[in-house]
Amino acid sequence: MSDWHTSTLTQLAAGLRARKFSSVELVRAYLDRIDASQAALNAFISVTREQALADAAAADRALAAGAGGALTGVPIAHKDIFCTQGVRTTCGSRMLDNFVSPYDATVVAKLKGAGAIMLGKTNMDEFAMGSSSETSFYGPVRNPWNPQLVPGGSSGGSAAAVAARLVPAATATDTGGSIRQPAALCGITGLKPTYGRVSRYGMIAFASSLDQGGVLTASAADAALMLREMAGFDANDSTSVDTPVPDYVAALEQPLAGLKVGLLREFFDQGLDAHNEQRVREALKLYQQLGARLTEVSLPNLPLSVPVYYVVAPAECSSNLARFDGVRFGYRCENPRDLLDLYRRSRGEGFGAEVKRRIMTGTYVLSAGYYDAYYLKAQRVRQLINADFTRAFGSVDVLMGPTTPTPAFAIGAKTSDPITMYLNDIYTIGANLAGLPAVSIPCGFVQELPVGLQIVGPHFSEARVLNAAHAFQRATDWHTRVPQGYA
Amino acid sequence: MSAWETVIGLEIHAQLATRSKIFSGSATAYGAPPNAQANLVDLGYPGVLPVLNAEAVRMAVKLGLAINARIAAQSVFARKNYFYPDLPKGYQISQYELPIVAEGALDIVLDDGQVKRIGITRAHLEEDAGKSLHEGLPGVTGIDLNRAGTPLVEIVSEPHLRSAKEAVAYMKKVHTLVRYLEICDGNMQEGSFRCDANVSVRPAGAQKFGTRAEIKNLNSFRFVERAINYEVARQIDILESGGQVVQETRLYDPDKGETRAMRSKEEANDYRYFPDPDLLPVVLEEALITSVRATLPELPDQKAARFASQYGLSAYDAGVLTASRELAAYYEKVAAEGPEEPEAAAKWAKLAANWVMGELAATLNKEGLDITSSKVPPKQLGGLLLRISDQTISGNVAKVVFGTMWSGGASADAVIDAQGLRQITDTAAIERVIDEVMARNPAQLAEYRAGKDKLFGFFVGQVMKATAGKANPAQLNELLRRKLGG
Numbered sequence: 001m002s003d004w005h006t007s008t009l010t011q012l013a014a015g016l017r018a019r020k021f022s023s024v025e026l027v028r029a030y031l032d033r034i035d036a037s038q039a040a041l042n043a044f045i046s047v048t049r050e051q052a053l054a055d056a057a058a059a060d061r062a063l064a065a066g067a068g069g070a071l072t073g074v075p076i077a078h079k080d081i082f083c084t085q086g087v088r089t090t091c092g093s094r095m096l097d098n099f100v101s102p103y104d105a106t107v108v109a110k111l112k113g114a115g116a117i118m119l120g121k122t123n124m125d126e127f128a129m130g131s132s133s134e135t136s137f138y139g140p141v142r143n144p145w146n147p148q149l150v151p152g153g154s155s156g157g158s159a160a161a162v163a164a165r166l167v168p169a170a171t172a173t174d175t176g177g178s179i180r181q182p183a184a185l186c187g188i189t190g191l192k193p194t195y196g197r198v199s200r201y202g203m204i205a206f207a208s209s210l211d212q213g214g215v216l217t218a219s220a221a222d223a224a225l226m227l228r229e230m231a232g233f234d235a236n237d238s239t240s241v242d243t244p245v246p247d248y249v250a251a252l253e254q255p256l257a258g259l260k261v262g263l264l265r266e267f268f269d270q271g272l273d274a275h276n277e278q279r280v281r282e283a284l285k286l287y288q289q290l291g292a293r294l295t296e297v298s299l300p301n302l303p304l305s306v307p308v309y310y311v312v313a314p315a316e317c318s319s320n321l322a323r324f325d326g327v328r329f330g331y332r333c334e335n336p337r338d339l340l341d342l343y344r345r346s347r348g349e350g351f352g353a354e355v356k357r358r359i360m361t362g363t364y365v366l367s368a369g370y371y372d373a374y375y376l377k378a379q380r381v382r383q384l385i386n387a388d389f390t391r392a393f394g395s396v397d398v399l400m401g402p403t404t405p406t407p408a409f410a411i412g413a414k415t416s417d418p419i420t421m422y423l424n425d426i427y428t429i430g431a432n433l434a435g436l437p438a439v440s441i442p443c444g445f446v447q448e449l450p451v452g453l454q455i456v457g458p459h460f461s462e463a464r465v466l467n468a469a470h471a472f473q474r475a476t477d478w479h480t481r482v483p484q485g486y487a
Numbered sequence: 488m489s490a491w492e493t494v495i496g497l498e499i500h501a502q503l504a505t506r507s508k509i510f511s512g513s514a515t516a517y518g519a520p521p522n523a524q525a526n527l528v529d530l531g532y533p534g535v536l537p538v539l540n541a542e543a544v545r546m547a548v549k550l551g552l553a554i555n556a557r558i559a560a561q562s563v564f565a566r567k568n569y570f571y572p573d574l575p576k577g578y579q580i581s582q583y584e585l586p587i588v589a590e591g592a593l594d595i596v597l598d599d600g601q602v603k604r605i606g607i608t609r610a611h612l613e614e615d616a617g618k619s620l621h622e623g624l625p626g627v628t629g630i631d632l633n634r635a636g637t638p639l640v641e642i643v644s645e646p647h648l649r650s651a652k653e654a655v656a657y658m659k660k661v662h663t664l665v666r667y668l669e670i671c672d673g674n675m676q677e678g679s680f681r682c683d684a685n686v687s688v689r690p691a692g693a694q695k696f697g698t699r700a701e702i703k704n705l706n707s708f709r710f711v712e713r714a715i716n717y718e719v720a721r722q723i724d725i726l727e728s729g730g731q732v733v734q735e736t737r738l739y740d741p742d743k744g745e746t747r748a749m750r751s752k753e754e755a756n757d758y759r760y761f762p763d764p765d766l767l768p769v770v771l772e773e774a775l776i777t778s779v780r781a782t783l784p785e786l787p788d789q790k791a792a793r794f795a796s797q798y799g800l801s802a803y804d805a806g807v808l809t810a811s812r813e814l815a816a817y818y819e820k821v822a823a824e825g826p827e828e829p830e831a832a833a834k835w836a837k838l839a840a841n842w843v844m845g846e847l848a849a850t851l852n853k854e855g856l857d858i859t860s861s862k863v864p865p866k867q868l869g870g871l872l873l874r875i876s877d878q879t880i881s882g883n884v885a886k887v888v889f890g891t892m893w894s895g896g897a898s899a900d901a902v903i904d905a906q907g908l909r910q911i912t913d914t915a916a917i918e919r920v921i922d923e924v925m926a927r928n929p930a931q932l933a934e935y936r937a938g939k940d941k942l943f944g945f946f947v948g949q950v951m952k953a954t955a956g957k958a959n960p961a962q963l964n965e966l967l968r969r970k971l972g973g
Contacts, residue, residue, distance in 0.1 A: 083534045096533065103527060105534060202534040209764035237536050238766050316764055319566050322577020323531040327630065330533075339628075343570055366568070366759035375761060 004029055005165035006482070009074060009222035010249075012168055016063060016073040023056035023063070023073030027117055030075045034119060034166045037486070041142050043160040045080045046088050047120035055117045062115070070229055072115025077170040079158045080121035081128055082108050082213070083202040091204045092124040092136040092154075095324050095331045095350035105202020106234045107171055107213050114229040122157030122170055126352045127321065128178055128206040130154050131424040132414065135354040140411055143186060144483040145449055149408040152182030152424075155216060159186040162216045164486040169217045169226050173203060175210045176309050177403075177428025180440035183216055184403035184452020187442045187481060189469065190216045191223040194459045195435030196241035198227075199234030205320040207313035208239075210432040219479050220441060220469035224248035227462060243460060251463035252470040257291035259468060260396040266302040267401030267427050267454075279444035279451040280402045283472065287400070290471055297396060299388035304381050305429040306422060311365050311378035312433075317355075318362025324350060357418065382433050389434045393458040398468055402427055403440040403452030427454060437462045441469045442478040450478070491726075492691045493719050494699075495648035495684060499661050500639050501671040502615070502679040503546045509614050509638035510537030510580060517677050521620065525632035531575030536765050539564075543638040544769060546670040547587045547612050548779045550640060553668055553786055554607055556591025558776055564612075564766045568759045572630050573617040581641075583760045586611035587769060588640075593664070594788065595656040596806065605657050606645035613639050634678075640670070646685065646696065651715035655708050658682060663787050667812050681706040686718045688726065697722070698732040702739050702746055714739035718746050790815055798822060798836035807844055814858045817865050818843050824869025831876075838872055846889055862893050871899035878959055879903060879910050912959045914966065917950070920958070921970050924949045935971055946971060 004012065004026055015021055031049050038044060052075070059073035083089045083101035085108075090096045104112065112118070125135040133141035133156025141156040143149040144164040151160040155172035159182030162170050172179045174192035183190025191214045198213040205211060215226040228249060233242040263284065268277060288294055326332035326346025333345035351359070365374035392399060404424060414421040431438040436456050443453035453472070457465040473479050508515055511528035528535045551558045565583035588610035594602050615637040620629035642661060648654045662680055665671035673680045687699035702718060705711045717739075722732050736755075737746040785793070787809050794805035794815070809815045821843060825835030847868065851861060863871075871892065875885050880903060891902045903909055911917055924946060925932050935942040946967055950958055 089533070091533070099533065101534075102532070201536050204533045205765075207764075236538060238538050239536075239764075315761060319568050319578050319759070319761070322568060322570065323533070323575060325570060325572075325577060327572050328530055328532075328575065339572065363759065366761055368757045368759075371759075371761070 005033060005168075006487070007168070008219050009168040009217060010219075010225055013071055013074050013225070016059075017068070019063060023059040023117060024053060026073065027052050027056040027075050027119065030167055031119055033164075034161070037144075037164055037166055040147055041144060041160050041164060041166075042139050043123055043141055043157045043164070043166060044077070044120045045090055045092070045123050045136075045138050045157070048087055048118060051087075052117050052119045059115055059117060069114040070225065071111065074116050074169075075119050075167055076111060076116045077119050077122050077158060077161055077167040078108060079124055079155050079170065079172045081124060081173050081204045082171055083204065084108050084118065084121065087121065089121065089204070090137070091128070092126040092138060093351065093355070094137040097137065097331065099330050101202075103202060106199035106236060107230050108202065110230055110232070111171070111226075116229075119167055122155070122161055124157050125154035125178075126355050127204070127317070128154040128173055128175055128211075129317070129354050129358055131177070131181055131421055132409075132411070133157060133182070134411060134415055135352055137352060142411070143408050144486055145187065145408065148410055149449070150185065150411050152185035152404075152408065154178040154182075155190075156182050158216045159183055159188060159190070162186070162188050162218060163483060165218075165482055169215060169222055171213060171230070172216050173206075173211055173213050174428075174432065175206050175212075175313060176432050177425040179214045179216060180403050180428050180438060180452065180454060181425060183440040184442075184450065184454075185408040187445075187450025187478070187483075188216055188218055189220050189223050189442070189473075189479060190214065190440045191220075191227060191462070191466070192431065192438050193227060193231065193462055194241075194437045195432075196239050197231050197437070197460065197462065199232070199237045199240045201234055201236040205316075207316040208320060209316060210309075210313060212432070212435075220439065220466050220473055221249070221252055223439070224252055224466045224470070227466075231462075241460075246463050248463050248466055251467055254467045255291070256287070256468065256471045259287075259292040259398070261287055261292045261294050262297035262392055262396030262399045263294055264302070264399050264401040265296050265298045266300075269303075271405045271423065271426065272402055273406040273446070275446040276402055276404070276406060276451050279446060280453055283443035283453045284400060286472065286475060287468075290475060292468075295396060297392045297399065299385070299392055299430070301381065301384040301388050302430050305385060305433060306426055308378045308381045308385065308433060309425070309429045310361070310422060311374050312382065314358040314362030315366050315375050316362065318359045318366065321351075321355070321359055326350070354418075385430060386434045389430070389436060397457070398461070398465060399456040401454055403454040404428075407446050407449035407451055431456050435459065437465050439465050439469050441472060442481070443472075443476070444478055445481075450481070490691045491688045491719075491723050492693070493649055493651075493715075494646045494687045494689060494696055495651075495654045495715060496646040497644045497648065497654060497658060498683040498685070499642040499644075499658060500681050500683075501642065501661070501665045501673075503543050503638040503640055503670055504672055505540055505542045505546065505638050507540060508636035509540050509543045509612065511636050513636065515637050517674075519633055521629065521631035522633060525617075525635060529575065529632050529636045531577070537580060537763075539766060539769065540638060543612055544587070544771075545775075545779050546638075546668075547610065547640050548771065548776060549668050549670055549783065550610055550642070550665065551588035551591060552776070552780055552783055553664055554588075554591030554593055554610075556588045556607065556610070558771060559585060559587050559589065559769075560771055561585065562587040562611075562769045562771075564763045564769070565760045566763045569756045571616070572628065573619055573632070573635065575617070575632060575635055579614060579616060580763055580766070581613035582611035585768075587771075593657065593660050595653065595660050597653070597656070600802075603647075603653070605647045608643045608645050610640050610642045613641060615639050651712045651719070654684060654715055655712050658708060658711055660787075663810055667784055667787055669784075675706050678706060682711065684711060684715055684718075686715055686722070687732070688719055688722045697726075698734050700732065700734070700746070701736045703736055703749065705739060710739055710741055713741075713744055714746055717744060721746065784812070794818075798840065799833045800836065800840055804840050804844065808840060811858065814843075817858050817861065820865030821869050821872070824866060824873070835872065835876060838876065839869075842868060842872060846886060850889075850893060862896065863889065867892060867898055874899050874903060878912060878961075880908055881910060881956075881960055884908050884910070884956065907955070907957075909957065910959045911954055911957050912962060914962065917954075917958050917963055917966050918970070920950050920953050921946075921967055924953060925970065932971070936973065943967070943971070
């Protein structure tokens with residue numbers, strides 16, 4: 001059998017349990033696909049072949065004994081922002097090029113506990129700061145639909161890997177759109193859960209109040225299966241929420257009839273590419289045919305998302321990244337003259353340009369005399385955006401709109417203009433500021449490039465959001481399209 | 488010229504006596520090998536997160552209740568950002584705009600017996616940093632992060648203190664209080680209790696504060712007093728010679744007895760405080776505050792007032808005996824050994840106070856011990872006092888007996904019997920000795936009877952000598968006077 005990669009995660013898990021094939025066979029096949037793609041896509045920073053094969057053998061033994069969890073023997077990949085015990089965890093940075101984590105992130109441990117086999121760690125924008133996966137110390141990730149284009153970011157390695165079917169699912173993180181934007185640009189499903197739904201413990205922090213772990217998969221059903229295993233309260237993360245984890249898989253098949261869908265007026269702005277808009281509007285029409293009721297809603301403060309985000313996120317990152325000082329772990333400059341030299345050169349040489357830009361921005365907005373004008377004001381506007389969402393969810397069940405203004409863009413096209421790059425996240429940042437669950441699903445193509453539809457729901461409404469996404473995927477086949485050369 | 492007024496405010500750092508650190512599960516015990524008590528959270532590893540120790544919160548609430556402060560229904564942890572090798576995360580988690588405790592007060596007693604209320608602006612929770620090691624590490628600096636993440640409560644006073652003495656009295660009061668509350672072991676050598684002093688001077692009568700200097704990290708009462716006195720003199724010198732005090736941080740050098748500049752205001756860090764997004768605001772339900780209130784012990788001032796009324800002690804004695812919970816408990820155990828009849832009980836209480844503050848305190852002090860390691864337990868001291876009050880032995884003999892009890896561990900009665908120290912109170916026996924003495928010294932007897940009263944002492948001495956000091960002095964006086972008088 002050689003077409004495992006066209007199966008969904010859900011099918012693979014079932015096939016393993018039915019012992020139609022072994023985990024070792026499956027893992028080896030995917031590892032071979034990873035190796036074959038690496039030169040073209042650069043989706044992985046580390047591939048853990050030996051460990052994966054050993055784990056797969058153990059999974060086969062468990063399956064033979066009738067034991068195992070929901071994901072036993074299923075191969076996955078982790079974004080290299082999740083700490084993995086005994087495995088290099090770089091966060092896409094020279095700063096952590098030599099860092100082997102002494103512990104597993106909670107997400108990693110939970111998926112391990114469910115039986116998933118890690119094949120490797122995926123490439124990403126350095127410290128998750130970027131929208132194109134070009135800021136990685138390990139070189140840019142390429143989009144499997146067109147290697148001249150970016151896969152989006154920061155979880156570009158995970159997105160490219162799933163799009164090219166190098167793994168059936170990969171973990172990712174989303175601070176301002178880092179799961180949904182690459183999902184859209186790579187034509188796959190990307191789920192950012194509610195802030196607090198998935199533990200952040202062991203997920204290297206970029207902006208703590210916005211970061212949320214999630215998953216990239218080929219379908220909403222696969223995302224539901226992954227989330228069920230990843231979610232839950234963690235005593236090690238004070239911001240994780242102690243509320244029961246519903247069975248997202250069981251909730252997929254609810255009927256859509258009567259679903260109140262809000263069209264986000266602010267998302268259909270002048271920055272939205274006309275072709276993209278067309279695909280999104282076609283998708284909305286399909287929702288109507290499936291029984292949803294569409295109304296237009298307005299979130300007047302939402303256009304302020306990008307400036308608010310580019311105050312709050314850098315502020316938090318300037319503090320979160322202070323621990324990378326060359327003293328205890330990570331990169332240390334050669335022969336420091338004194339303490340100041342150790343700090344300056346370790347950080348100066350260890351961090352890339354975008355990370356430094358954000359640390360400087362963040363340091364500035366928190367400085368005495370500027371704090372009120374920037375940080376405090378941004379927090380106030382963030383409250384207004386929250387209130388806008390709360391008001392909207394008073395009258396609709398979910399909000400829908402485009403995930404990104406345009407399809408994938410060329411590598412290098414936006415690297416010299418950070419503002420243009422930042423505007424790529426204009427439709428995704430709102431859900432991070434308000435801590436809401438949101439999913440991006442493929443809804444068509446523009447010039448052979450995938451376009452994403454975004455669905456945002458109220459806090460802890462992942463089941464509803466995934467259900468809406470799943471209903472769409474039952475009626476369409478966009479999510480089954482695989483880029484040429486990877487089919 | 489003494490027309491200067493000193494203005495002092497103290498920031499006291501008390502290490503909370505929790506078993507584990509404020510944001511991690513590492514132990515807080517003192518003296519472990521370097522970094523043996525530093526886990527990944529304490530080391531600031533990538534991806535780790537802080538989780539607040541609920542016990543530290545309860546302890547801060549306890550302090551707040553004991554100083555009649557406002558307990559914040561919601562307080563917020565903030566990050567204080569600066570780079571230093573002993574600060575693993577590059578920021579200290581502290582509280583800034585919304586501390587857990589605000590607007591409290593403590594009373595101190597001044598030299599003239601007046602009570603002065605010292606306002607406490609706030610008390611907030613924070614984590615301690617680690618420390619750099621230089622000894623035995625030529626050419627490099629070691630970092631020990633055992634202390635990193637140790638819970639502290641920082642208690643910030645209003646600038647209400649007007650002299651080094653007042654500052655010390657206030658600091659001692661806080662020291663007594665935190666030990667009473669069992670939220671801090673108060674060990675100053677180990678750094679569990681230390682303070683920064685903000686010192687300024689201004690012309691007497693002026694409203695405006697002078698420019699202040701902050702003296703960092705004072706870890707003994709003596710250093711606080713000396714550092715402040717030095718600093719006050721230094722500032723007055725500057726002002727009287729027409730100069731200006733510079734706002735700066737200073738360090739006290741105990742060897743030289745002086746303070747010296749560490750960094751000026753211009754060089755000060757911009758700490759870029761902001762709420763820590765890894766920690767939720769601390770929300771305190773009324774029920775929690777009530778449950779902490781129920782654990783409050785009798786506080787030092789309450790106990791001192793009770794001692795004064797219950798035992799009839801002076802305010803001073805009551806203050807000394809309640810300086811620590813352990814000393815007060817010791818005293819009360821000794822007091823409980825006494826009689827029940829009110830007049831006798833009052834006498835006993837006074838006798839007990841004199842012995843605890845006198846012979847016992849002196850002996851402890853001489854041996855460098857504290858009350859909990861007294862070699863004479865309260866019950867045994869009570870046994871000794873009983874023999875004083877029933878006149879079995881005199882006060883002077885009691886001191887000898889106490890010394891033997893201290894080194895030998897025996898009871899008072901055992902020592903008295905073994906050394907034959909029992910006082911002679913049998914009238915006939917004393918009379919017999921008096922008769923013998925009178926018979927042996929006819930010349931002196933004649934002189935006395937002729938009016939030489941001074942010889943009375945000679946007869947007392949002779950009888951005491953003959954009884955090895957055991958004759959009851961009062962009885963002896965009375966009997967001797969009668970007999971000599973013929």
